[in-house]
Amino acid sequence: MLLPPNLREWGPADHWVHFIIDAVEALDLRQVKVNRRGTGSEQSPPHLLLSLLIYSYATGLFSSRRIEPSSYDSVPVRLLTADTHPDHDTLCTFRRENQALLRESFVKVLQLAQPLKLLKVGQLTVAAEGTKVRAHARKHNAVSDKRAGELSAALELEVQQLLAKAEQADATPRQEGLSLPQEIVRRQERKAALARARAEIEARAQARYAAQLAEYEEKRAEREAKKERGQRVGPPAQPPRAAPEAGDQYSFTDPESRIMKVGPGRHFEQSYNAPAAVEVESRLIVGGRVSPSPNNQQELVPTLGALPAEVGLLSAVLVDSGFYSEQAVRTVEGAGSGAPTGTLVYAAVQKTSHHRSVADLEVQTEAPAPAPGAKLKEVLRHRLKTPAGRSLYQLRQQTVEPVFGIIKAALGFRQFHLRGQAKVSLEWMRVCLAYNLKRLHRLGAGL
Numbered sequence: 001m002l003l004p005p006n007l008r009e010w011g012p013a014d015h016w017v018h019f020i021i022d023a024v025e026a027l028d029l030r031q032v033k034v035n036r037r038g039t040g041s042e043q044s045p046p047h048l049l050l051s052l053l054i055y056s057y058a059t060g061l062f063s064s065r066r067i068e069p070s071s072y073d074s075v076p077v078r079l080l081t082a083d084t085h086p087d088h089d090t091l092c093t094f095r096r097e098n099q100a101l102l103r104e105s106f107v108k109v110l111q112l113a114q115p116l117k118l119l120k121v122g123q124l125t126v127a128a129e130g131t132k133v134r135a136h137a138r139k140h141n142a143v144s145d146k147r148a149g150e151l152s153a154a155l156e157l158e159v160q161q162l163l164a165k166a167e168q169a170d171a172t173p174r175q176e177g178l179s180l181p182q183e184i185v186r187r188q189e190r191k192a193a194l195a196r197a198r199a200e201i202e203a204r205a206q207a208r209y210a211a212q213l214a215e216y217e218e219k220r221a222e223r224e225a226k227k228e229r230g231q232r233v234g235p236p237a238q239p240p241r242a243a244p245e246a247g248d249q250y251s252f253t254d255p256e257s258r259i260m261k262v263g264p265g266r267h268f269e270q271s272y273n274a275p276a277a278v279e280v281e282s283r284l285i286v287g288g289r290v291s292p293s294p295n296n297q298q299e300l301v302p303t304l305g306a307l308p309a310e311v312g313l314l315s316a317v318l319v320d321s322g323f324y325s326e327q328a329v330r331t332v333e334g335a336g337s338g339a340p341t342g343t344l345v346y347a348a349v350q351k352t353s354h355h356r357s358v359a360d361l362e363v364q365t366e367a368p369a370p371a372p373g374a375k376l377k378e379v380l381r382h383r384l385k386t387p388a389g390r391s392l393y394q395l396r397q398q399t400v401e402p403v404f405g406i407i408k409a410a411l412g413f414r415q416f417h418l419r420g421q422a423k424v425s426l427e428w429m430r431v432c433l434a435y436n437l438k439r440l441h442r443l444g445a446g447l
Contacts, residue, residue, distance in 0.1 A: 007079050016438065016441040019437070019440070020055050048082065049094045052071075054433060055077065056077075062417050067091055068087055109440070118440060121311065123315040124311060125316040126317055127400040129276065129400040130273050131404045131407075135269075137419065144247070152195065155187045155188075162187070200250050201244045223237070256292055256421045273292065273294065274288065280399045300325070300329070313343070317332060318392065344383070
């Protein structure tokens with residue numbers, strides 16, 4: 001016998017697969033749904049399947065068809081599965097039917113970190129950021145509103161030509177295998193699909209117009225107020241368009257995904273936006289979600305709303321300028337509602353150079369606080385100029401950016417493997433859960 005009888009001795013004592021097994025066994029899995037296929041095939045314990053999914057996601061295996069052979073050729077996985085071999089269909093069924101379990105496990109892991117003094121409860125400081133993750137769809141399978149109109153017109157012309165040819169019956173010879181009724185039906189179905197795509201693009205444009213109209217009216221009112229006070233004003237803001245933009249597209253493969261700019265260059269992919277909130281001391285993900293919005297301007301409130309109640313209240317939220325909107329900040333802080341939440345938002349509301357000048361090296365006097373009733377941008381700008389605000393905001397980049405780097409570079413998660421916002425949201429939660437457990441092990445939990 002080449003391997004020791006005790007499965008625990010198959011790997012090093014400090015290997016983090018032991019921590020995964022112990023952490024999952026501590027979770028309450030009594031409400032889990034087991035696979036009932038009625039074929040007499042062997043059942044796998046729920047904690048085994050959950051441990052296998054978490055360990056696989058943390059080691060860069062996301063497809064169930066790739067996870068299945070790892071139970072044969074990976075020693076840690078054989079230890080984890082007790083030398084059994086769950087098939088890919090069992091894994092797919094388990095993660096599809098236990099969505100509530102994954103959400104509950106995410107919260108339980110955060111609670112596990114609290115008695116270990118790795119995550120405190122209440123008065124947290126979190127850094128929020130979003131990252132683009134490619135959808136399980138090619139951007140070439142998307143169509144714009146303009147292109148859909150052109151294709152619809154071309155298909156209508158082809159249908160008329162085919163109908164005319166059908167009236168001629170056998171007067172003109174046809175290529176072998178060509179069926180006029182089938183060709184007409186195929187073009188009509190494609191035309192109907194293009195019509196649905198154009199209707200969806202139009203609905204998205206109307207929703208965007210409604211969201212941008214309030215911001216435009218606010219800017220226009222602010223400009224008029226400056227003119228009445230005799231202040232200098234810039235050019236008027238352009239009103240939003242209710243019609244679809246030229247770049248608005250619809251994906252036939254994953255309609256809920258969007259064309260998004262990814263990376264520092266002008267590179268576009270069919271993607272989802274995956275915002276996350278990370279606690280600054282432990283670098284644990286305390287909240288994550290998936291959004292089809294290409295930018296983060298409306299994502300601050302939903303992202304913080306995704307935090308479970310078990311983490312307690314927030315004392316500070318660190319975000320970049322992409323998350324800033326006046327309405328979102330006032331909602332988070334409770335300003336104007338008469339019941340402040342106790343949470344302060346630290347957001348960059350103006351561009352600053354990364355180069356430090358000679359004046360920046362000198363000790364600067366603290367700027368006076370804004371007068372009561374000052375604009376929100378002035379208040380946020382003053383917060384980042386105070387010594388406490390500057391030192392706190394410096395934690396943002398070194399907190400959340402490395403987390404996304406680990407997920408994409410170390411874990412290798414750069415593309416969703418499911419389709420639809422509901423399914424990719426669960427997949428993103430599995431990634432966050434796997435990252436958190438790996439982070440807890442790195443912090444020394446269970447050693």
